[in-house]
Amino acid sequence: MRKTEIETLLKTMLRTLLKTVLEALRPPSTSLCRALIAASCVLCSASAAHADEVRLPLSTYQEAEDRLDALKAASIDQGHEEGATAVIAAAHYVGRVEKGHLRLTATFSAHLPAVRGYKTVPLLGQDAVILSAKQGTESIALMIRDGMWVWPTAKNGDATIQIEFLTAPTGPRGSVEYRFGIAETSVTDLRIFFPQKDLSPVVTGAVVTERREVTGGIELHAVLPPIAGIHIVGFHEVDDSLAASKAQLYGQTMNLVSVSDDALEVFSVISYAILYAPTKHFEIEIPSGYEILSADGQGAFRYTITTQEGRTTLHGETADGIRQRYEISLRLRRALAATESELRVPIPKLQGVERDSGTLAIEAPGRLSVERAEGDGLMKIDARELPDAILASSVSPVTQAFRYASPPGIATIWIGRYPEKTLATSSVDRLEMSTVATRDGERMTQMTFELRNNLRQHLALTVPEGAEIKSATLDDAPIKLSRDATGRVLVPLVRSRVRAGRLMPLRIRMVVSTKSDRFGLVGSQHFAVPRVDIPISSLSWSIHLPTSLAHSAFDTGVSNESIVRDASWFQPPPAPYDALDQHNANWTEVQAQDVGNLAGSMADSDTSATHQQGSVSGTVPVRLRTPARAPEITYRRFWIEADEPIEGSIYYVHRSFQALGQAGLALCIFLLLALAPLRLKSPTSTRVVVATASIVLIACFGWPVWLLLAILALSFVAWRRGWFKAAKKRVHARWVSTIHDGQAYALAIAHRLTEDFSQRRSRSVAWAILAPIASVAWITFKVMLLTLMLSILMGQLASLRWILPSRLP
Structure with a gap:
């Protein structure tokens, strides 16, 4: 193998290795360092040889090549699994100083990993005033996140991004000083033209800095290492003509529309970028029909409202002139009618600005739903593309999100209303009833309520016709009942005691007397008890008939239910049913008295019609004895709605028949x-x-x-x-x-x-x-x-x- 061929192969390998490192965007691993060292040693050996040919073990070459291929595949796979962010390989900044402000065009070469979902490409610091942004020939939208202008995108592969922006001078008077944040890149190149020849601009932290005079000024060229910001300093007195320049404002608005049952509220945060000169006047057109709840800003902000030709304008003013950036927060409100389903939402418009762009988010807390929304100049976006400030301010999920690049028209929202369902504030944990029926048609029913009370003052009962409450006690203490205007019996309640962080149950016992038809040889009987104005979680009803009767099943329209097992969330399981039965068995009445005598005494103590409507007597407990050998009907049910009738019927026949x-x-x-x-x-x-x-x-x-x-x-x-x-x-x-x-x-x-x-x-x-x-x-x-x-x-x-x-x- 010739020397030139070896050098070509090694250069190709090193180029591939460098690309892998850039794509990984993480510190080199131990294996990667070893591969770099091996490739460097091979390159040095090849470069040190002066002969036309050099001998290299084939195993060494293949080992290095295989290791590089494995590292590249592992790096790509790891990027897919971890959702690697975009990588900006190079950034080039070219521009000039105009009216004392720096106007630049930045070109970024980025690689977007092939991962699902949206990726954010950080580009510039939020202090930069964006004039335009393009990806190739297509305009793109940028958003601020974590102090940076970022590009949210779902694209993959290589991309070239071009941004034109402005940055205002900083520093004390008498200096030309610019500072703006950038994304860290491997290659950062800067070229700026200053229209003055007697400047000595310096780029802080530059690796290479070159200044040369050109026609009309000085051109600065600098190469920077990976750095988070660019800082340019050059001392010179500012031209007096610049001090008389007029301020130019660029506006960015974040709007959050909240639709509730009775009102529509718009919360807006307006961010101004101020260039060329300070300003202390800000004008905002307020939509008609909206009430201004608040308008706040720093620097002793104050405002006035004027109306001209049907347009309402907010004139804001600060005590001193504001430079670079300023924010104003607005909160508007408009009342809604209960029948409105189509809402027109004008967005606040900025007056006297070079650009008015922003985002619009819509939420609907409560029982409303946003079916759809649209408007002129609004471009629908994913809610994840909204600024973090909007998502943090919302109280419910954002259902619609839009972006606009110019002052939009009127946004129209179509809403739907969910039906209301009143929730039960309390319920009876358990209702235990025992009814004894005689052959003459007299019935005595003992009702034992077990409930926990925190806020209610009364328990309302609707007593069936012909029924009378003979006695009532609350935790074994006699209580006095009353009636409301509708005739319902009101049982006074007290607040449950708290033990170990839980409300202890109250026990209310009542004896209800009912007169019905006499039992014959064959027939049917209907049983009913007072209705309760709150739901009942568990009902247990036992009915004792005369011993000489045979009966059918108890027909209530709902079949008898049985419990499978107890379950609870974050609390001990409820007490077994035998606990209340044992408590009822051990209940000792304060005084036992014949039912007839008790009824007579009650009638003597209360004879006026007015008193009969205003209260219910019967505070003395009545003993209820259950026949030992009487036929018993047992009925159990779980969860009875409020004011639902509790009644049923049976068929009977005399045992002689x-x-x-x-x-x-x-x-x-x-x-x-x-x-x-x-x-x-x-x-x-x-x-x-x-x-x-x-x-x-x-x-x-x-x-x-x-x-x-x-x-x-x-x-x-x-x-x-x-x-x-x-x-x-x-x-x-x-x-x-x-x-x-x-x-x-x-x-x-x-x-x-x-x-x-x-x-x-x-x-x-x-x-x-x-x-x-x-x-x-x-x-x-x-x-x-x-x-x-x-x-x-x-x-x-x-x-x-x-x-x-x-x-x-």
């Missing part, structure tokens, strides 16, 4: 058996079906009373038909024949299985084996059925007291 019905059914079976033929000529399969149907019938209607009569009827039929005598004869004959036949069968079994087997192939061997088993199974089934009937008969004998005449109404 039930017994008569069972006896009539037994009589029908008796007649069917008595009129049955003497012998059943149906095959065995039919008898099995009849027996199975009888068992199913007994299972469906199997009350012991009629089953006893059915067994007696069957026994009577068997006696009349002579089945018992015939059975005795059959058993004796069967016993004798079984012994005789068994002996013969045992002797002949071998013969039938050997000699006659081949002659009787038409007969099924399976049937010959399974037939005895089937016979034994049938006999066993009949014995089990007889045993079951006898056990049911014994149980029925113990329950015959239900049909005694003393139980009849």
Whole structure:
């Protein structure tokens, strides 16, 4: 291999390595340093040789090349995974001084990594006044983020960005001094023309600085290392003509529109860049129909409002002239009607500025939604492209975002309103009810409320017609009830005590008396309790009926619900249901009194109609006894809405009627058996079906009373038909024949299985084996059925007291 070929290959390798380093934009790793050292050693060896040819081990060359390829691939992959930011390889600044201000055109060579989403390319410090920005021939929009002008983009690959901007002079009077921030780049080149020949400009931190006189002034050329800002200093008296120059203003506005239920508010932050001369006057056109809530700025800012030809203008003024930058914040408000759905939002316009650009963000806190928005001169952007100041000021997510490069027209917003849903401020944790009904139609219901209260003063109850509250207590202390204008009963509440950071439950107990129709032999009854004005989390209701009644299921329109298990968030699980039951069992009334006497005393103590409407008596606890052997209906439900009726119905029948019905059914079976033929000529399969149907019938209607009569009827039929005598004869004959036949069968079994087997192939061997088993199974089934009937008969004998005449109404 010749020397020239080796040098060409090594230069190519080093060029590739340098590009990899620039793309990675991070300090070189250990492997990268080793590759650089190896490549440098190879290059030095090749350069040190003076012969036409040089010998190089092929393994060394291949190892260096493979290592460089691996490093390049790893660097690219790492950039994809970590979402590497854009890399600016070089920046060139060319411009001149005009009217004492520095006007530059910056050209950036950037590489945008192939990552998903938006990338931000930092370009210049926010002190620069941007005149134009292009990527190739396409205009681009810049935004301020972290003190820098950045370009948000989703593009990938290489890009050339060209920006024209202005920067104002700084420093004390008598100097030409410029300072502006830049993005750090590997190559930074600066060329500036000063229209004065007696200057000595110096660029701070420059590696190379070159000044030369040209026609009409001095040209400064400097090369800078990676640096975060450019600082140019040159001492000379400022020309008096510059002091008389007129200020030029460039405006950048950030607008946040907040749409609420009853108002539309516009919050604007206006940033001015002031060039050529100081100024202390600022004019802003305010949209008509808006109220100015505030207008603030530094430097003893004050303002006046004028209206001319239907246009409202804010005239702001500071105490002293302002240089370089100034900010004014505005807050405007306009009332909205409840029916408005299309809103016109004029944006504040800056007067007397060279450029008026900015961003517009729209949010809708509350129950409103922004369906769409549009306007003249507005360009829709992604919300992530908005300045951080707008996102930090918003109280809800920004739904629409726009950018404008010139004073826009009127933005139109179409909004939608979500329906309101009133949330429950409190609820009853648990309601435990127990109702005792008598045969005369009187009902007593004990209601136990368990709830936590923090703000409510009363618990409102809507009492059903014909119901009366006999007593009420709050944590075992008697309380006095009252009524409101609508007739609802108001139960006074106190604030729950706090223990271990949690509100302790209050327990309210009431006894409600209701008068209904008397229980008859057959009919239905309707049960209802007072409605509550707040939701109920858990309801448990037990109803005790007279002992002489049989009843149907409790029909409320909502099926009975059951709890699966307890769950809670950041709190211990709730107490089990047995806890309240135990508390109710241990509850000792202050005074026990007959219900009738209590009602009479209450009537005597309150006789005026006005008092009856204004309050509800009944502060003395009433004892409610539950019959020990009464039929009980239990109903449980979870989450009942506020003011939802709590009621249900049952169907009942007197147990004597039930017994008569069972006896009539037994009589029908008796007649069917008595009129049955003497012998059943149906095959065995039919008898099995009849027996199975009888068992199913007994299972469906199997009350012991009629089953006893059915067994007696069957026994009577068997006696009349002579089945018992015939059975005795059959058993004796069967016993004798079984012994005789068994002996013969045992002797002949071998013969039938050997000699006659081949002659009787038409007969099924399976049937010959399974037939005895089937016979034994049938006999066993009949014995089990007889045993079951006898056990049911014994149980029925113990329950015959239900049909005694003393139980009849």
